[in-house]
Amino acid sequence: MTAPTTSELLLLWDQQRPRSRQRTLGWSDVGVCRRRAGYRMRGIEPTNPSASMQAVLGTAIHDAVAGAIEVVANGSYDTELEVTFAGVVGHLDRFHEPSGMLIDVKSTSSRWLEHVKMHGPDDAHKMQIAGYGAALVKAGRDVKRVRIDYIARDTGEEYNWPTVEGAPFSSVWVREALAWIAQVRDTDFDMLPRDFMPDSAFCRSCPFRDPCWDGYSEDRETFAVLFTENPDAGAWADELWQAREAKKQAAAAEKRAAGALEAIRPIGGTGRIVAGERTLDFRANGLYFVSNTTQPQPAVGYDETEST
Ligand code: SF4
Structure with a gap:
């Protein structure tokens, strides 16, 4: 023991x-x-x-x-x-x-x-x-x-x-x-x-x-239980189709916006730039957002978890 x-x-x-x-x-x-x-x-x-x-x-x-x-x-x-x-x-x-x-x-x-x-x-x-x-x-x-x-x-x-x-x-x-x-x-x-x-x-x-999550078998994805609740393969196929289309559109929009913002990349290639209400962090490996805790935030009444 x-x-x-x-x-x-x-x-x-x-x-x-x-x-x-x-x-x-x-x-x-x-x-x-x-x-x-x-x-x-x-x-x-x-x-x-x-x-x-x-x-x-x-x-x-x-x-x-x-x-x-x-x-x-x-x-x-x-x-x-x-x-x-x-x-x-x-x-x-x-x-x-x-x-x-x-x-x-x-x-x-x-x-x-x-x-x-x-x-x-x-x-x-x-x-x-x-x-x-x-x-x-x-x-x-x-x-x-x-x-x-x-x-x-x-x-x-x-x-x-x-x-x-x-x-x-x-x-x-x-x-x-x-x-x-x-x-x-x-x-x-x-x-x-x-x-x-x-x-x-x-x-x-x-x-x-x-x-x-009852109803799934060990040899399948846990999510398969959702199918037992709604056994409509066509509806799930439609949802998957729409999700992939939305993903493609989001990827294209991201590429477009990030590309446009290259116009304001700082001399030297890296650094932070305030753009509207957001702060951008231009790095050698990409473009990131910076949390800006000094920005005013609304009271309770403003608008996710992993916290306890
Ligand atoms: S958190 Fe919600 S979705 Fe997850 S197992 Fe519990 S009841 Fe189900």
Whole structure:
């Protein structure tokens, strides 16, 4: 008999945490996968251990933040508060009563952090913090601003969205979240879309993976289960045809735009150029976009995941 590995121990621990054994829709499910939310809303028993090492590392960061607050800022924050809004329970990370700032912490990879810096947070992250804010307001708390602190697990880099001052709390994303919840609730379960691919990090750690992707055989692609639900080969062939046509058109448009922009390539061949609202990075091996965190970003109400 061999002693369990460190990751095996951590995953077992994660599976036994109360949040991993959750049976109902929580704010951390809102805006993520409509089918998973459907399982939750219908009270269906999870079938797969939902733990992932990313989730364990995310939990460790949250625990460290809570411990740090206790040591250096005890009394000025409410941390790990359980809140309920619209019948959905969640656990907010911290609320700073004196400034009215609500802060959510997300751990992510540095690769995904670059995506967030360039495109903004996932809708799900904005819906979550909006739900926590609405729950606090309903409880009589004065929520003035919200902020999401992203921390890259691999590099330690932190990015505060939209800035360290946060954004004014707005009801726009509360309405978006409520509309999302209502849509899942009012849709026949079999019609709820699977919002992720079976090989994605979300599906691999989903507590409903087996029933969700049930029906495929080991000798075929997991996606083949989609055919058992809609055995219309012509429709799938049309979809494939259209996807390939769109891909061809996108490739042609990319070539055209990148070619035109060669006109402003800096003398010397490399360097950054601001073009409209974007910053271009001309490199020897191609043309890239640069995330520009100094650009003004709208409040919650502005417009993806791999973060915990
Ligand atoms: S396995 Fe994937 S698609 Fe299915 S419910 Fe879970 S996250 Fe959604």
